[in-house]
């Protein structure tokens with residue numbers, strides 16, 4: 559097949575590294591930037607397509623580091639709009655337990671379309687619901703991502719600690735450890751792409767301290783180390799979660815993370831609101847990443863992520 563060469567010609571403005579003059583635009587061949595043109599410069603070879611970018615600003619695609627695509631379907635559901643995190647989750651779990659492959663595909667496409675319209679080209683999704691009939695949730699998401707042409711880090715989430723064992727989610731939403739680990743391994747082998755140009759990557763993502771067992775945290779870390787993929791989870795989002803960890807494990811959240819072998823550069827965490835200065839220093843030294851979401855924190859009114867302190871700690 560002949561190469562597709564597109565000239566993004568004369569943009570109104572363009573953001574490049576080191577203030578490089580790129581007012582002539584960019585040449586893209588099969589989706590990769592092959593030439594950066596200075597003002598008045600033309601492409602070295604003829605292009606199959608020229609896009610007049612005079613009324614456009616060109617910037618790198620934004621990256622979303624934590625999403626739950628499936629939640630686009632329940633985003634404005636009235637019974638939970640005013641609830642704190644735990645009651646919000648407990649009211650929604652039974653609704654989410656009725657998710658089907660068709661609904662998940664629809665939700666994923668809506669979420670991806672919204673992201674694309676906002677300038678986001680890569681997204682990490684945290685999917686941890688695998689009720690009966692939706693065992694292949696990540697496969698469904700892979701298809702949606704490919705259909706819309708985005709890049710995604712699809713995280714194989716999990717819940718293994720149900721209400722019956724002192725966890726938060728109802729039993730019909732949790733899976734056995736063995737099932738989780740086998741599916742995680744299958745997904746990595748089937749979909750995880752490595753190196754430049756990877757479109758789909760898989761990470762392992764037990765949901766949160768109050769919905770998974772320490773055993774699945776440890777086993778996920780071991781599997782991620784062995785197969786060289788990333789680890790993701792929610793941590794320190796609310797004081798209810800901190801209380802849960804103190805009561806159940808006798809540990810604060812970061813100590814718990816450390817105790818299950820997760821305090822390292824392979825891990826990135828969602829939220830990170832309630833860390834003390836010592837914990838922030840430890841997270842920085844370990845190279846653990848934190849992603850935060852101010853609008854979610856404002857909605858819950860349960861704290862703000864100390865982003866400047868986290869940045870300063872590395």
Ligand SMILES: [Zn+2]
Nearest residue numbers: 626684792828
């Ligand atoms: Zn989340």
